[in-house]
Amino acid sequence: MDRGLYIAASGMIANQVRQDQIANDLANVSTTGYKADRSAQRSFGDLLLAERGTGAPIGRVGLGAQISEIRTDFTPSPLKQTDENLDVAIDGTGFLAVETQQGIRFTRNGQLALAADGSLVSANGYPVLGADGKHLVVGGKGTLEIGADGTISAGGQTLGRLGIVSLTDAAKQGDTLFTGKPGAAPADAAIRQGFLETSGVNAARTMIEMVTSLRAFESAQRVIHTIDDTLGRGIQAASTGS
Numbered sequence: 214m215d216r217g218l219y220i221a222a223s224g225m226i227a228n229q230v231r232q233d234q235i236a237n238d239l240a241n242v243s244t245t246g247y248k249a250d251r252s253a254q255r256s257f258g259d260l261l262l263a264e265r266g267t268g269a270p271i272g273r274v275g276l277g278a279q280i281s282e283i284r285t286d287f288t289p290s291p292l293k294q295t296d297e298n299l300d301v302a303i304d305g306t307g308f309l310a311v312e313t314q315q316g317i318r319f320t321r322n323g324q325l326a327l328a329a330d331g332s333l334v335s336a337n338g339y340p341v342l343g344a345d346g347k348h349l350v351v352g353g354k355g356t357l358e359i360g361a362d363g364t365i366s367a368g369g370q371t372l373g374r375l376g377i378v379s380l381t382d383a384a385k386q387g388d389t390l391f392t393g394k395p396g397a398a399p400a401d402a403a404i405r406q407g408f409l410e411t412s413g414v415n416a417a418r419t420m421i422e423m424v425t426s427l428r429a430f431e432s433a434q435r436v437i438h439t440i441d442d443t444l445g446r447g448i449q450a451a452s453t454g455s
Contacts, residue, residue, distance in 0.1 A: 223277030
């Protein structure tokens, strides 16, 4: 009975973690450049059961489940046309580099703006880095044109180039920022001016996953109640001698 309680409780904990992950995805269903997460579940080891006295094996029983890893799905999402001059999307793989207080981070949120000093900043106000690793100062030069390779120009004058990088060992730092080891720009990466990448969350699929996880949580909860009732009746019977 005690093992049954442990197994059911571990299932509830695993599904609670999954519910938190799914809720965060749903909260970012409209966040530009957001990448959805996936919870990977695995079971604890099995215990070999043996017949009491003879030691003959009679089967195995699992020791419960747990969330082993939360993975981010980096599949590129569809692009949405905005016709805003400073909106850019990466068509293909790759990331833009920005400088935060914690160091250089990477993002696919291309909703850019101009700071008071004319530098290009991200939606969070972080300076955007060029291909040379320096801040891009492009304001006051006229209407900006951004080419497919990230080159920024105005009035026929080249002002700089967006730094597009590949990323290995990428890990989330917030909703749209990532850490990782940057590399050369991916061959399939192209900048699309006047577009933004939509969120990677499929609302319908995520809602189904939430309901499925909730039902699994409730099932484990009912198992605990059933075992608790059975143990209570057993204790009562033992105490009355019946």
